[in-house]
Amino acid sequence: MGELNAYGIYIPVFLIQAICAYIVFKLVSIFTDSWIDKGWIALPGLFNLCLYIILLMGVHEVFLVFWGI
Template sequence: MGELNLYGVYVPILLIQSILAYVLLKIVMIGTDRLVDRGWIAWPSIFNLCLYVVLLFLVHGLFILCAI
């Protein structure tokens, strides 16, 4: 994808995507914490990692679709 030049500092696009995916993860975790408290999710840390990877792929896909 490349990088973005902000006042002479090159910022990778993947860094921007990962920060956006992390913010979305924190929003989604508000709802999934209830499921963890009820015991519906066995391993919350692995679930959150997988959820972050899925959100990162979705954000990356949206960036690709917007670039076309």
């Protein structure tokens, strides 16, 4: 992966990806919360964890394609 140097502070690229994935997760969870309220999802905690991991993989792929990190 690598790090970014911001004024002498090394920031892991994966941390930036995780923050971006969390922001996307919060936007997507607005729609999926209604599914949880209706009872369409049996294990909401596991569903949210899997959804976040899928979004994190997607954000990682975007970073690889566009920034070549």
